[in-house]
Amino acid sequence: MRKRRLLLRIVLTLVAAVFALGFLMPTVLTFTNSLMSETELTAHYGAVFTSLSKPTAYMAEGASLRIIPDKVSFSQYITVLFKSPEYLLKFWNSVILVVPIVLLQLGVAAMAAYSFFRYSGKMRSVLFFFYVILMLMPYQVTLVPNRLVAGWLHIYNTRAAIILPGVFAPFSVFLLTKFMRRIPPSLIEAAKLDGASEWRIFTRVCLPQCRSALYSIAILVFIDYWNMVEQPLILLSDPEKQPLSVYLSTINAGEVGIAFAVATIYMIPTLLLFLHGEEYLVEGITHSGSVKG
Amino acid sequence: MKRSLPKNRKAGSLKRRERLAGSAFLWPSLAGVFVFFIVPFFVVCYYSLINNPIQHEFVFLKNYVALFHNSAFLLAAKNTLTFSVTAVPLAVVLALVLALLLEAKIPLKSQFRTFFLSPMMVPVASVVLIWQVLFHYNGVVNDFLAVFGADKIDWLQSDYNQLVVVLLFLWKNLGYNMILFMAALANIPRDLLEVADIEGASRWFRFWHIKLRFLSPTLLFVTILSLINSFKVFREVYLLTGDYPYEGLYMLQHFMNNTFGSLDYQKLSSAAVVMAIAISIIIALLFVVEGRFGKDVEG
Numbered sequence: 001m002r003k004r005r006l007l008l009r010i011v012l013t014l015v016a017a018v019f020a021l022g023f024l025m026p027t028v029l030t031f032t033n034s035l036m037s038e039t040e041l042t043a044h045y046g047a048v049f050t051s052l053s054k055p056t057a058y059m060a061e062g063a064s065l066r067i068i069p070d071k072v073s074f075s076q077y078i079t080v081l082f083k084s085p086e087y088l089l090k091f092w093n094s095v096i097l098v099v100p101i102v103l104l105q106l107g108v109a110a111m112a113a114y115s116f117f118r119y120s121g122k123m124r125s126v127l128f129f130f131y132v133i134l135m136l137m138p139y140q141v142t143l144v145p146n147r148l149v150a151g152w153l154h155i156y157n158t159r160a161a162i163i164l165p166g167v168f169a170p171f172s173v174f175l176l177t178k179f180m181r182r183i184p185p186s187l188i189e190a191a192k193l194d195g196a197s198e199w200r201i202f203t204r205v206c207l208p209q210c211r212s213a214l215y216s217i218a219i220l221v222f223i224d225y226w227n228m229v230e231q232p233l234i235l236l237s238d239p240e241k242q243p244l245s246v247y248l249s250t251i252n253a254g255e256v257g258i259a260f261a262v263a264t265i266y267m268i269p270t271l272l273l274f275l276h277g278e279e280y281l282v283e284g285i286t287h288s289g290s291v292k293g
Numbered sequence: 294m295k296r297s298l299p300k301n302r303k304a305g306s307l308k309r310r311e312r313l314a315g316s317a318f319l320w321p322s323l324a325g326v327f328v329f330f331i332v333p334f335f336v337v338c339y340y341s342l343i344n345n346p347i348q349h350e351f352v353f354l355k356n357y358v359a360l361f362h363n364s365a366f367l368l369a370a371k372n373t374l375t376f377s378v379t380a381v382p383l384a385v386v387l388a389l390v391l392a393l394l395l396e397a398k399i400p401l402k403s404q405f406r407t408f409f410l411s412p413m414m415v416p417v418a419s420v421v422l423i424w425q426v427l428f429h430y431n432g433v434v435n436d437f438l439a440v441f442g443a444d445k446i447d448w449l450q451s452d453y454n455q456l457v458v459v460l461l462f463l464w465k466n467l468g469y470n471m472i473l474f475m476a477a478l479a480n481i482p483r484d485l486l487e488v489a490d491i492e493g494a495s496r497w498f499r500f501w502h503i504k505l506r507f508l509s510p511t512l513l514f515v516t517i518l519s520l521i522n523s524f525k526v527f528r529e530v531y532l533l534t535g536d537y538p539y540e541g542l543y544m545l546q547h548f549m550n551n552t553f554g555s556l557d558y559q560k561l562s563s564a565a566v567v568m569a570i571a572i573s574i575i576i577a578l579l580f581v582v583e584g585r586f587g588k589d590v591e592g
């Protein structure tokens with residue numbers, strides 16, 4: 001019996017290890033491949049990306065996946081960082097789109113969530129229900145309205161066309177309301193008895209209580225927009241303004257070495273957030289686990 | 294009586310002032326939602342019912358009829374549905390397997406959780422290159438399969454191309470679903486499981502008759518959430534294959550994107566409305582499910 005238990009544990013651990021390997025591989029490979037020199041990459045992947053790069057003598061027949069570079073080289077990074085400013089520009093494009101969205105969305109949402117949290121009533125439940133529906137709508141539905149408004153306000157092909165709808169996206173309102181409902185009512189009551197104004201209760205009692213919630217939502221919103229593709233494709237016609245997420249897919253095969261380096265640079269911000277805030281992320285996901293408030 | 298009257302009125306006005314202040318907090322968000330989503334959506338509905346933005350002639354359902362005769366739209370709808378039917382069950386079952394794995398007595402649990410969750414934080418654009426190296430005609434997967442004597446195929450240009458995207462979808466989404474299941478598993482009353490243990494219930498019995506019963510609302514929730522996520526899979530496909538992929542990967546968002554190119558608002562609007570209706574039906578389902586089971590698993 002005990003032997004069977006042990007065997008089961010070993011099997012389960014192995015299964016978990018296999019899954020873990022599968023989950024980690026793509027990320028790790030992207031990183032290690034970014035440390036290979038151009039010649040090494042052509043030697044390994046020449047067959048995959050031949051259509052554009054010139055065939056060379058070192059080219060392999062098939063692609064051999066290399067996990068560890070023969071010789072660690074930072075040449076790709078040097079090229080990206082110092083010789084080709086267009087990548088850094090696209091990285092900056094991503095930053096300047098995403099950071100305002102995250103900050104403003106949280107600000108607007110915190111106020112709205114506070115309102116949903118403090119005041120209930122038929123009207124509020126209907127509105128909240130409405131926010132949930134809107135939150136679940138895919139881009140196929142929301143982008144047509146977004147494109148129309150961009151035309152009306154003459155912001156088509158500007159960053160505002162992406163930032164403004166992002167600021168008012170209902171996701172954080174929904175999640176923050178759920179977090180706020182866990183604040184003990186006695187705290188609010190006590191502040192009210194002290195004669196605090198609503199604004200004061202909001203900034204001095206409610207927000208400090210929600211600090212970790214705000215952080216977990218910020219992570220979720222950040223990763224969502226850092227990864228965006230649909231909005232810039234439709235709302236920005238100018239290739240110069242595209243964020244790195246879209247631009248990466250247009251780097252052609254001839255520059256595969258650079259592409260790996262850029263891809264790695266691109267995942268650094270989100271991975272750092274993850275390493276720092278995994279617990280918050282888990283908390284945020286857990287709270288999204290039901291559509292009701 | 295006389296004395297209490299002004300007091301009451303004061304209390305009443307205080308209440309009203311409070312309510313007004315409360316609404317003030319909602320205003321910024323509500324105004325934005327109206328301007329950027331609600332009002333234009335009504336205009337979209339209107340556009341879907343007229344012949345063109347210049348004449349504004351009311352044509353009722355003509356645009357919808359045209360849409361359902363549009364071969365590109367039908368192909369996109371079919372592909373999107375096929376994808377959902379394959380990807381969603383896998384996304385649910387495998388996520389549950391992962392959650393159960395992490396519940397079992399295995400070493401390095403928290404590390405495993407981190408590993409399983411990590412793809413969620415990696416932008417798809419970053420790993421697309423690796424996917425191409427893996428599934429190219431001369432790629433690694435073919436080399437590997439050749440060991441078993443399989444023929445080489447160009448995965449992304451073949452009938453198996455959806456499989457490649459399903460893998461990417463699972464890689465990205467399993468972690469999120471897994472966390473939802475883990476939360477639900479943690480909510481199962483411990484004493485119930487302990488009693489079952491003392492009574493000598495088998496592992497299998499405990500899973501089917503206790504755990505699964507408590508998990509059923511989460512199971513449905515995750516299913517519907519994954520279904521909604523599967524409609525968003527365009528992102529992965531676009532990054533892998535661009536605007537015009539091989540037939541099996543032409544998704545609804547491709548149809549929208551390419552229609553945006555020609556700015557055919559009638560086609561776009563009717564497609565958006567059809568999608569909105571379809572998603573609303575799914576959401577209604579979600580609410581019915583929550584209403585029925587949600588009470589046991591609030592949290």
